[in-house]
Amino acid sequence: MMFKKRTNADEAxxxxxxxxKPLSGHELLPIADCDGRSIARDVTAGIDVPHYRRAAMDGFAVRASDTMGAGSSSPVIFKQGQHIEKGVCxxxxxxxxxxxxxxxxxxLExxxxxxxxxxxxxxxxxxKNVGDIGEDVRKGDVILRKGQRIRPCDIAVLASLGINNIKVAGKPLVAIIPTGEELVPRGKRELKVGEVYETNGxxxxxxxxxxxxxxxxxxIVTDDPEKIKQAITSNLDADMFIIxxxxxxxxxxxVPGVVGSMGNLLVHGVGISPGKPTALGIINGKPVVCMPGYPVAGIVALYWFARPALRKLGNLPDEPxxxxxxxxxxxxxxxxGYKTFARVKLDNGKAIPLATSGAGILSSVSKADGFVIIPENIEGLSAGEKVEVILIE
Structure with missing residues (x-):
């Protein structure tokens, strides 16, 4: 099995x-629906928080100067009242x-x-024990910056400002096209010899x-270049394709030939293992990730290429x-020469390799806690070595 060129994983x-290219559109959403979304523009506070001086503790409001000389053995005595004046709390x-x-x-204590x-x-x-006006947020402060990923705590701050709706970057629409003569829709019928249920899509x-x-x-699209081309053409409203x-x-x-005929085939053959047959391209300005049919190789292609592309499209900062x-x-x-993604299970501080060969053994990913990525310039890792495990979830 030969490729015209095998591209280094990082270069690819x-x-x-x-x-x-990041999407330029945005949508207005209720803040409760914005967890994980990307802010489309800076959000500025329209009010002070708090907008009044508030007690930070249960107790008695006083003039601080009236407590002069108070101590554990020499209390200052106040009258309890409804209004503050000298000697009244x-x-x-x-x-x-x-x-x-x-x-x-x-x-109170x-x-x-x-x-x-x-x-x-x-x-x-x-x-002392007083929250001043604007102590939390000052009117005019920039609360969230454009491109920032919104977290539940950020939504709480927005709620404290009385903000109900904000503009967020649009989500990329991803057209996913499973191909293969051997694929059968799940639950339609029993499998014949040589058939598998469709799982990659x-x-x-x-x-x-x-x-x-x-x-x-x-x-499912059969292995026919015209039908593959038609599936792509019928979904050009999508922002990204995964085939x-x-x-x-x-x-x-x-698939790579169809992508090349319809646009620009950037890469076919990548120095990743598993996942060498991965192809990458652009059609009508839309990124296309062509993932191998073997499930584990497909997962690696999705992780290494589709994930960062989706985040860039959606104006989301890449997360470590x-x-x-x-x-x-x-x-x-x-x-x-290959960046190797080895599946491992974690057990009491140990990383236990799982089916380190076999790109079709999907269950090995389900059993794994993460991947150990071995650089191209290293020929294997020895037992007892300290490694970094990238968690799948």
Whole structure:
């Protein structure tokens, strides 16, 4: 099985992502629906938070100067009242307004009440236990920056400002085209010899949604270049294509040729293992990831190419991988010239390799906690080596 050229994994990613252009559209959404989305423009505070001086603790509002000399053995005695004046304090609760004339709050634990009098056993300074106007957010402050990924805590801040709707970057529409004569729709009938249920399209759809896209999973397309071309042509409203299967150099592997005939085939053959038959291209300005039909190779292609492309399309900042350190329980072989993605299971600080060969063994990914990525210039890793495991979830 030969390719005209095998492109280095990092070079292939760089070439592909340089051709991906972020979407310019946006949509107005209720803030409750914006978790994980990207801000389309800066959000500015229209009010101060808090917009009034508030008590930060339960206790008594006072003039701080009136507590001068108070101590654990020499309390200052106040009268409890409704208005602040010299020697008079007002009871407050956390979050309630600080009465006019007060500039501090003495916490309940530092007081003793009796017969309408309040003994205060600590000297405090102005603004002690008081949330000043704008302490949290100042009117005019930029709260969220364009391109920032929105988290639940950010949504809470927006809610505190009385903001109900914001503009977010549009989600990329991803057309997913499973190809192959051997594929059968799940649940339609029992399999014959040589047939398999279609899984790659489903997997690509779920990952596309997880990574910020809107998947459109199409029906299975047979290994026919005209039908593959028609499936692409009928979905040119999509922002990205993921095509599964038909990417190698066999008699029925038509996908790279179709992509090249309709646009620009950037890469066919990548130095990743598994995943060498991956092809990448651009059609009508839309990125196309052609993932191998073997499931594990397909997952690697999705992770290495589709995920960053989707995030760039959706104006989402690329997030660092979740990584844990572990010790290899046994040797992992690899080929120089290929970035190898080895599946491992974690157990008490050890990384246990799972089916390190066999790109069609899908269950090995389900059993795995993550991948160990072995660089191109290294020929395998030895048992006992410390490695970084990139978590699948």
């Amino acid at each position: 990613k760089k070439l592909f992502l340089e051709a991906v 007002v009871k407050v609760h956390t979050g309630s307004p600080v009465p006019q004339g007060a500039d501090a709050v003495v916490i 530092d007081t003793v009440s009796y017969d309408g009098n309040i003994e205060i056993y600590t000297q405090i300074h102005p603004l 489903l997997m690509a759809s779920l990952y596309s949604r997880k990574w910020g896209g809107i998947p459109r999973l199409l029906d 599964s299967g038909g990417t190698s150099v066999g008699r029925r592997d038509y 991988d979740r990584v844990v350190r572990a010790m290899l329980s046994e040797k992992i072989p690899s080929r120089t």
